[in-house]
Amino acid sequence: MPAAPPQSTGHRHPFSSLGRHLHRSVLRTCLPADALRAAMRHGGLPSGGSDALLVEAAVRIVAEDAREAEALHRALDEMHHEAIRRFESARNEIALLALWTAAAGTPDMPGAYWAVLTHPAAGRLARHHAFGDVEMLATPQPTGPLPMLLGRRSVSPRRLMEPGPEADQLDLMLQAALSAPDHGRLHPWRVIEFRSDAREGLADLFEDEKRRRDPIASAHDIRRARGHATEPPCLLAFVVSLRQRKKVPLREQWIAAGAALGSLMNAAHELGFGAIVLSGDRCFDPHIAAELGLVEGETLAGFISIGTIADPPPEAARPLSQTVWSCWSPQVALLRTAQRPRMAWNISDSEP
Ligand SMILES: Cc1cc2nc3c(=O)[nH]c(=O)nc-3n(C[C@H](O)[C@H](O)[C@H](O)COP(=O)(O)O)c2cc1C
Incomplete structure (x- = not known):
């Protein structure tokens, strides 16, 4: 019989322990921009600009200042205390994942995300799933045919x-x-x-x-x-x-x-x-x-x-399919061969 998952008895994980990528993801998901500004004591936050710029600045600041990280942890706890209480019942990572799965995609998701990441039982598995679900919802998925093949970057x-x-x-x-x-x-x-x-x-x-x-x-x-x-x-x-x-x-x-x-x-x-x-x-x-x-x-x-x-890459611009397509006929082949510049090197079988 497989061993029972370990019971959770420890302390919640502090914000500072989550790492830069999760900081970015949590601040984007769990704390509105005005609450983020109010929570941080630092003067280095940009006064204008996009929310994304604000989050980037906050991520940089908390990486260097433990007190700012603690302040953000307190603000997140205050805002999401109900979710934290709801998630307390999870005694191991599997139970935690079950609670997370029920909340993912619902309006409770921001609080649930904070609760799951900081829960004492949260390990690699729960974090990976929660992060994946949150980032997947935030990133528009390719639609239409062949979404996986056409969406790879x-x-x-x-x-x-x-x-x-x-x-x-x-x-x-x-x-x-x-x-x-x-x-x-x-x-x-x-x-x-x-x-x-x-x-x-x-x-x-x-x-x-x-x-x-x-x-x-x-x-x-x-x-x-x-x-x-x-x-x-x-x-x-x-x-x-x-x-x-x-x-x-x-x-x-x-x-x-x-x-x-x-x-x-x-x-x-x-x-x-x-x-x-x-x-x-x-x-x-x-x-x-x-x-x-x-x-x-x-x-x-x-x-x-x-x-x-952790940080999705920008959209990739792909060449048009016409650039690699042609349709053969003897006349066209002759024309194109005459136009194409001669290769300046020798291609051997062993040196691709
Ligand atoms: C065998 C191989 C080696 C590569 N080496 C490099 C490299 O050293 N530096 C680099 O910038 N891209 C390298 N690339 C290209 C990248 O892996 C990548 O395909 C390219 O940046 C285009 O991005 P895309 O795959 O999203 O189209 C290599 C690709 C292949 C297939």
Whole structure:
């Protein structure tokens, strides 16, 4: 029988412990702008401008001033005392989630959000769900056909926060990647996951690579290089792993690997996570490749960061489909071939 969830006996979590992304989300959702102004003693808030600017200023101020964070906590408690009392009955995270689910999408949502985030039993699970529900309602969802495929956007690591995907969600993403078109079913790619206990080691490799490439790198540059290894909630390396097969040319294996990467990214998006692939110079560094265990025929294509979206990216402008479309006829093909500039480089099968 599965173990019973732990009973909640602790104290409520203070506002200051929630982190910047939740500060932003709570202040947007649970405290109207005039109440926010009244609660903060600080003079640094902008007098005009949008509510979003006001919230950004407040988030910056409370990050540096614990007394402001306490003042906001008191104001939020005062405004939402009824919800806090209602949520007191939850003795564990599952009960808390049940209460949250009943309140999500109703007018009680702002109070419930504050109550759930600060509840003693609130852990990663409850916070992830509550945050996801609130941000989902705040962000207009794409409508029309193919909303998931057409709505995917890359989300920069600085817009991501914990939690990353659970093991079964990551597994689903890999299954999606394995369902991409793949000549010969070779799956000419693999991923390497970097769990929390491996991140400092990876950060050492990134720092080392940065110092070799840029001997005068500043302390800020080094912190950034290390941050690429330590900050993403979930971090994978995507390795293209070509096979020697007479019937499957290397160029088709590259395409299969790219298709798999695309499916993995779409699956992450469909599961509600933000994700991005980044390569950068470190992916071209033989020392890093060797340290990660890559062998002959393998290429470190990029690092995939995956996490909960703390700050949604702006709308992506997509090219019109006509830019990649044409309709063949012998005359048109001749005309276009004559117009197209000749390629200045040689494309070989092994160097895509
Ligand atoms: C293999 C690979 C490596 C990439 N490396 C970088 C990179 O180092 N820096 C970067 O800004 N974008 C990189 N990108 C592009 C981004 O992942 C992303 O696709 C791009 O910013 C466009 O955003 P979108 O996916 O929302 O259209 C890479 C994409 C791929 C497929």
